[in-house]
Amino acid sequence: MREPLxxxxxxxxxxxxxxxxxxAYIYFLLVGLDYLHSDCKTVHTDLKxxxxxxxxxNENILTNFINRQxxxxxxxxxxxxxxxxxxRCHNDLGPLDARDIKEMVPKIVDFGLATRLDRPSxxxxxxxxxxxxxxIQPDYYRAPEVILGCGWDFKADIWNFGVLLWNILGxxxxxxxxxxxxxxxxxxxxxxxxxxxLGPPPTALLEKSTxxxxxxxxxxxxxxxxxxxxxxxxxxxxxxxxxxxxFLYHSLIPSRSLEDTTPFLEENDRDSxxxxxxxxxxxxxxxxxxxxxxxxxxxxxxxx
Ligand SMILES: *[C@@H]1O[C@H](CO)[C@@H](O)[C@H](O)[C@H]1NC(C)=O
Numbered sequence: 001m002r003e004p005l006x007x008x009x010x011x012x013x014x015x016x017x018x019x020x021x022x023x024a025y026i027y028f029l030l031v032g033l034d035y036l037h038s039d040c041k042t043v044h045t046d047l048k049x050x051x052x053x054x055x056x057x058n059e060n061i062l063t064n065f066i067n068r069q070x071x072x073x074x075x076x077x078x079x080x081x082x083x084x085x086x087x088r089c090h091n092d093l094g095p096l097d098a099r100d101i102k103e104m105v106p107k108i109v110d111f112g113l114a115t116r117l118d119r120p121s122x123x124x125x126x127x128x129x130x131x132x133x134x135x136i137q138p139d140y141y142r143a144p145e146v147i148l149g150c151g152w153d154f155k156a157d158i159w160n161f162g163v164l165l166w167n168i169l170g171x172x173x174x175x176x177x178x179x180x181x182x183x184x185x186x187x188x189x190x191x192x193x194x195x196x197x198l199g200p201p202p203t204a205l206l207e208k209s210t211x212x213x214x215x216x217x218x219x220x221x222x223x224x225x226x227x228x229x230x231x232x233x234x235x236x237x238x239x240x241x242x243x244x245x246x247f248l249y250h251s252l253i254p255s256r257s258l259e260d261t262t263p264f265l266e267e268n269d270r271d272s273x274x275x276x277x278x279x280x281x282x283x284x285x286x287x288x289x290x291x292x293x294x295x296x297x298x299x300x301x302x303x304x
Pocket of ligand 1: 225
């Protein structure tokens with residue numbers, strides 16, 4: 001693969017992908033996600049621009065690059081089974097060949113944290129109904145059911161992908177208060193921002209959280225602060241809601257709304273985009289569209 005999407009984006013004016021191109025890429029990525037979910041029964045759990053790589057526009061790019069690099073820089077490395085040669089890593093293989101840019105497609109990579117949901121494993125903690133229970137996802141992309149300890153499935157990737165659209169299409173992060181002043185992940189502030197965008201979470205989600213929290217994790221896990229935790233509430237420093245479903249940190253809810261977050265779109269694209277993301281950013285995972293359903297959304301249709 002040629003380079004990650006965040007480097008590719010820099011090649012464009014204002015570091016923005018043209019909207020038609022971005023829509024095509026979003027469609028391709030949904031095809032990939034649908035394959036991962038429907039055929040492979042796998043949750044990626046780590047979707048970010050660095051894990052989307054653009055393919056080469058033609059075969060000459062790599063050959064020419066290698067020819068320019070003779071001799072290739074490398075170092076020997078021992079990995080326990082003997083020595084091997086590790087070549088220097090490169091992420092800039094030179095200018096694009098403009099004639100073939102349409103051959104470049106984005107692909108989802110890095111399955112190091114991916115989790116299969118069709119068989120039990122120590123990573124998902126799997127509880128019989130094909131739900132994972134341990135914390136997953138980069139902080140900024142974390143789905144509400146993960147923070148609240150409700151158990152998660154493929155739909156956690158859909159939330160993640162919805163948040164990622166702001167990175168693909170725009171240049172400003174959707175969530176802006178995910179970290180506290182010391183740089184520590186702040187789940188309560190993250191939830192407060194979700195409430196600003198989506199309204200308060202439905203009772204069904206909070207009930208699920210309460211009932212799941214009655215069971216401790218089979219294997220305790222250490223959180224960012226280094227504390228050994230036995231459930232999601234300990235891990236993310238909850239509780240976040242009281243027994244009457246009231247959010248305990250009302251003052252953290254910002255006044256921004258989802259409509260305020262799309263300066264990168266023209267008026268006529270905005271409504272369609274908001275309708276698209278509202279199918280991904282829902283409190284209840286079961287109300288989120290699948291990747292296949294999202295492929296049909298009008299936002300992705302090109303032309304008038
Ligand atoms: C880790 O867990 C401890 C104990 O529950 C909590 O005090 C701390 O805030 C947690 N760290 C984070 C980053 O949530």
